[in-house]
Amino acid sequence: MITLTINGKKYEAQKGQNLLQAAIDNGIEIPHLCYHEKLPPYGGCRLCQVEVTKGEKVELTTSCTYPVSQGIQVETETPRVQKARRLVMELILTMAPDSPEIQQMARKLGIETIPGGFPSSGEKGDDCIKCGLCVRACEELVGPGSITFSSKGPERKVVPPFEEEPESCIGCGTCVHVCPTGCISMEDLGRKRKLERWKRVLSMKVCNDCSSAYIPKAQVDYYLKRTGDPYLAEWFDLCPDCR
Amino acid sequence: MNRLTSKSDLERLQKELASRKEPERPVVTLCQGTGCRAYASEKIHNAFKKELASRGLTDQVSVKSTGCHGFCEQGPIVVILPDEICYCRVKPEDIPEIVETTLLEKKTVDRLLFTDPVSGEKFARESEIPFYKYQRRVIFGKNRLVDPQNIEDYIALEGYSALAHALTEMSPDKVLLEVKKANLRGRGGAGFPTGIKWETTRNTPGEKKYVIVNADEGDPGAYMDRSILEGNPHLVLEGLAIGAYAVGAREGYVFVRQEYPLALENITEAVEQAREYGLLGKNILGSGFDFDVKVKRGAGAFVSGESSALISAIEGSAGEPRPKHVNAAISGLWGKPTSLNNVETWANVPLIMKEGSDWYSGLGSDNNPGTKIFSLVGKVNNTGLIEVPMGTPLRTIIYDIGGGIKEGKKFKAVQTGGPSGGCIPEEHLDVPVDFDRLNQMGSMMGSGGMIVMDENSCMVDVAKYFMQFLMEESCGKCTSCREGIKKMHDILEKITLGEGCETDLQQLEDLAWIIENTSLCALGSTASNPVLSTLKYFREEYETHIKDKCCPAGVCKALIRYTIEPEHCNGCGRCKKVCSVDAVEGNKGSPMTINQEFCIRCGICQEACRFNAVLVE
Ligand SMILES: Cc1cc2nc3c(=O)[nH]c(=O)nc-3n(C[C@H](O)[C@H](O)[C@H](O)COP(=O)(O)O)c2cc1C
Ligand code: SF4
Ligand code: SF4
Ligand code: FES
Numbered sequence: 001m002i003t004l005t006i007n008g009k010k011y012e013a014q015k016g017q018n019l020l021q022a023a024i025d026n027g028i029e030i031p032h033l034c035y036h037e038k039l040p041p042y043g044g045c046r047l048c049q050v051e052v053t054k055g056e057k058v059e060l061t062t063s064c065t066y067p068v069s070q071g072i073q074v075e076t077e078t079p080r081v082q083k084a085r086r087l088v089m090e091l092i093l094t095m096a097p098d099s100p101e102i103q104q105m106a107r108k109l110g111i112e113t114i115p116g117g118f119p120s121s122g123e124k125g126d127d128c129i130k131c132g133l134c135v136r137a138c139e140e141l142v143g144p145g146s147i148t149f150s151s152k153g154p155e156r157k158v159v160p161p162f163e164e165e166p167e168s169c170i171g172c173g174t175c176v177h178v179c180p181t182g183c184i185s186m187e188d189l190g191r192k193r194k195l196e197r198w199k200r201v202l203s204m205k206v207c208n209d210c211s212s213a214y215i216p217k218a219q220v221d222y223y224l225k226r227t228g229d230p231y232l233a234e235w236f237d238l239c240p241d242c243r
Numbered sequence: 244m245n246r247l248t249s250k251s252d253l254e255r256l257q258k259e260l261a262s263r264k265e266p267e268r269p270v271v272t273l274c275q276g277t278g279c280r281a282y283a284s285e286k287i288h289n290a291f292k293k294e295l296a297s298r299g300l301t302d303q304v305s306v307k308s309t310g311c312h313g314f315c316e317q318g319p320i321v322v323i324l325p326d327e328i329c330y331c332r333v334k335p336e337d338i339p340e341i342v343e344t345t346l347l348e349k350k351t352v353d354r355l356l357f358t359d360p361v362s363g364e365k366f367a368r369e370s371e372i373p374f375y376k377y378q379r380r381v382i383f384g385k386n387r388l389v390d391p392q393n394i395e396d397y398i399a400l401e402g403y404s405a406l407a408h409a410l411t412e413m414s415p416d417k418v419l420l421e422v423k424k425a426n427l428r429g430r431g432g433a434g435f436p437t438g439i440k441w442e443t444t445r446n447t448p449g450e451k452k453y454v455i456v457n458a459d460e461g462d463p464g465a466y467m468d469r470s471i472l473e474g475n476p477h478l479v480l481e482g483l484a485i486g487a488y489a490v491g492a493r494e495g496y497v498f499v500r501q502e503y504p505l506a507l508e509n510i511t512e513a514v515e516q517a518r519e520y521g522l523l524g525k526n527i528l529g530s531g532f533d534f535d536v537k538v539k540r541g542a543g544a545f546v547s548g549e550s551s552a553l554i555s556a557i558e559g560s561a562g563e564p565r566p567k568h569v570n571a572a573i574s575g576l577w578g579k580p581t582s583l584n585n586v587e588t589w590a591n592v593p594l595i596m597k598e599g600s601d602w603y604s605g606l607g608s609d610n611n612p613g614t615k616i617f618s619l620v621g622k623v624n625n626t627g628l629i630e631v632p633m634g635t636p637l638r639t640i641i642y643d644i645g646g647g648i649k650e651g652k653k654f655k656a657v658q659t660g661g662p663s664g665g666c667i668p669e670e671h672l673d674v675p676v677d678f679d680r681l682n683q684m685g686s687m688m689g690s691g692g693m694i695v696m697d698e699n700s701c702m703v704d705v706a707k708y709f710m711q712f713l714m715e716e717s718c719g720k721c722t723s724c725r726e727g728i729k730k731m732h733d734i735l736e737k738i739t740l741g742e743g744c745e746t747d748l749q750q751l752e753d754l755a756w757i758i759e760n761t762s763l764c765a766l767g768s769t770a771s772n773p774v775l776s777t778l779k780y781f782r783e784e785y786e787t788h789i790k791d792k793c794c795p796a797g798v799c800k801a802l803i804r805y806t807i808e809p810e811h812c813n814g815c816g817r818c819k820k821v822c823s824v825d826a827v828e829g830n831k832g833s834p835m836t837i838n839q840e841f842c843i844r845c846g847i848c849q850e851a852c853r854f855n856a857v858l859v860e
Contacts, residue, residue, distance in 0.1 A: 027543065043566045046722045046761045060760055065566035087757040091726040149719070152544065154729040156719030 246521035278309025310474015431585030434678035482592030512596025589664035611677035660689030666777025724767030
């Protein structure tokens, strides 16, 4: 265990932990967007700023990428932190002006309008803030790695490889779940599941009992292949309600 | 060739090479750097060979291809030793005359000598040419003496002696101490003390450690790293091997930008030759020290030269910067302690070993020892790669070495440090150039680029140009860098289009702050310099654009008008002929006028007019 000070109070954290997680575990709120506790820190959104004093050095830094160490002093609400957070949030808001989740976060930070009013660098109505959670979750939590970043600079965007329908996508919806702006849609239309953003359409498996289309076939195949358990096939013949 | 297995083996070879040398024998050295190659210097090589053969002189005169001499603008360059007669812009058809006059009659071919563009004076010897005279070429100077593809050329000039000395007579700690005492600072831009980096790598426990040469040079205007690697690759390898010995590494990497085929070829060849001579590989010179080097080809993005991005690329993942709260010197390549340095930094190491730290720190300015290579370009009379002691005033560089501003125009600013550097105005021309002073002036050393601008440059346009480059080269990971730079660029564009408003400057400053303070890597944290430095020194130029909708330098197309002064126009109609949109109106013989409605402000009419009748407002 490591002892550190956050906003003047002493807390404990585990060795090797990042500062953001340590704060969350201790019930301290630091706004953040590209961090997920199941994934390694990425450091892209730049929102989780804090001020850390270590020895002589005081630095403004992203807490998700900062490894905790004994005796550091952390401030989460100094004027410098608030200024950085507000200006970063304004930039994020220009990328996702229509996302209710982002709007709410911005309002909490006291931002009502975006100054300047220039068009965001993404296409209109895009609402992706390029946090990479979907890309990383798909690759590192689920496995297929069906989406990726393409281009650099303001042209950077998340797409399936070659911007074609990603055959490897199993339609599990993890990306939809982790996306902080809610900009990935997933719709079940009869016997098809559609993920518009990735140009992916999947056929659904039907429950032997109630005939409801309840899971993409590709997802079943993926689980069977990964577990190598032949009895599991039967399990998927019935939907959760009929099992 | 047998492997050299001891220091005395190396010394024996050096003696033998020296005894083979005839000091009076004429040597024709031909610059084969990328600049001169662009002007077909290879043809000149062949022309010399042919001419010498036809006169039966092949046995009496040597012809040697060397790396870049630095004065690329005057290329192809031919220097005839031992008298150092320097010929500029040589063409294959000049060769018979050079052989006849210089090699046989021992006279100079005056028309091929360098002519000072201002005074008209001619100079015969390379070292007398003002461009070279005010330089101190302790690193770059050997380029003109060695054939980069022949290790013996390098060995003959006491090459690898510094390594031999270090391996046989110094402990790694002693080597480290010497580099620390010399206070060598990283030439890759930030000026971080090399000795301290090495010490951290050395003191971090672990069997495996690495040394890396950063030769990813992505700044469009700079090519000093390329020229060292192309022209004198063994100098870098020797420095790298000494560093590896000091930090305890047995493997090294040279990471070369993909767009540098000749550098790749020469360094790869150099590694092979060094291995063959026993200067790399197992048990180097019988010292028990093993060290080998791999050459890696970079992907070519600007940001991949950033240290953590470069390490990712060697490991095979995307060349994107990583968070580094842990130093690469402690946990770098494959998580092992790694000392990564710039090409020029490594090239300084043999010199420090040879001359000692006292001598080295006597060169340069306070806390900034040694020399620095700059790429001097833009509106100066002499352009090229130059090497000067740290602390040389900008004025010496621009006026003595660079020969002053072209066409007698007025100096306006010099941009230093590559794309994310800053612009320095006239009032600071006497400031000595080193890491610390450049930072103080709101610019930086960066890659060592130096772009001189005259009165016809618009500083808002210049800032916009650099922001565009940085915007496109940002890897796009960080919100602040990706979105912030784009916003700054868009505001600058608006201002140059005459659509700027009062709040723009404040917004530029806010954005600059957020990009500088919250980006992950140094591309982001330095990206605001072009704007902040021009705002600092040329604020009124921004204000004129915004308030008066006017571009004082006459650059921003939306804010200027071309008109024809009837007093000067004699109605020749040349302007009318060249205008692609038929905006010039009038009849031959009487003064022309420009229809502003059609004019696209390309300025071609102004270039065409022989009577200076076309004016910019
Ligand atoms: C965007 C960016 C590009 C860089 N490009 C280079 C480069 O091309 N060559 C280089 O030596 N250093 C480059 N650097 C600096 C490196 O990150 C690193 O500091 C340097 O190579 C360390 O060597 P030194 O201590 O010898 O200077 C770059 C840094 C940034 C932020
Ligand atoms: S789609 Fe959502 S999760 Fe994926 S990068 Fe964009 S904002 Fe992040
Ligand atoms: S600062 Fe810019 S270039 Fe550096 S990691 Fe962030 S987005 Fe990429
Ligand atoms: S949560 Fe830390 S940078 Fe995004």
